[in-house]
Amino acid sequence: MSHEFCSNVCSLGRFPYFGVQIGKQCFCGSSYGLHGQLSESKCNKQCTGNPEQICGGSSINSVFALHYPSNNAYTVLKNSDISVTSTMDSSWPAAAQSDADCLLQCSARANCSGAVFSKQLLACRLLPFAFPPASLTGPGWAVFIKT
Structure with missing residues (x-):
């Protein structure tokens, strides 16, 4: 510690x-x-x-x-063109037309630390912690983390 x-x-x-x-x-x-x-x-x-x-x-x-920057800047943590599957819940709760749309949804929520966007599913998963879930599914996704 x-x-x-x-x-x-x-x-x-x-x-x-x-x-x-x-x-x-x-x-x-x-x-x-x-x-x-x-x-x-x-x-x-x-x-x-x-x-x-x-x-x-x-x-x-x-x-x-702890102090955080006030701007809504994001870092791409990971891009993938392959599907990742898991037996865990794999829902994509929010529709998004683009990665910018997904990040706009994240920026509007105080408890959002990052987002996963699937360009092929046009779907967005908001992350309360800056760590991607183990249950990512879907082709062509990117993980964005607030910096």
């Missing part, structure tokens, strides 16, 4: 806060402060992945804010 590791995990879900506790636990959240602020001296556990950092204490979180 380290601050970087926990922040990377929480940024997949675009959470505004992450917290580390007892040197080895990571928490992601949309708010903090329910129990109030404690003295920093209570945060005294070294991070197991980086002993130069402090990762909270016993039942006490060190909390940090």
Whole structure:
């Protein structure tokens, strides 16, 4: 566990806060402060992945804010011209005429971290986490992740 590791995990879900506790636990959240602020001296556990950092204490979180760019820029994570199939749910819930249409739908939702667009199916799957689902099916798809 380290601050970087926990922040990377929480940024997949675009959470505004992450917290580390007892040197080895990571928490992601949309708010903090329910129990109030404690003295920093209570945060005294070294991070197991980086002993130069402090990762909270016993039942006490060190909390940090995450910041994301305000623009709606996307990175192409993967393109495929082959079909990928799985026994998992493989529905494509949204119709889209183009990859731009799909990304516009993603940009309009606060909980969208990326999208998968199938040019042959003219379909779009919005992703709450910046990680493609294991159940991608359909020919000619591309995965886009918000940057």
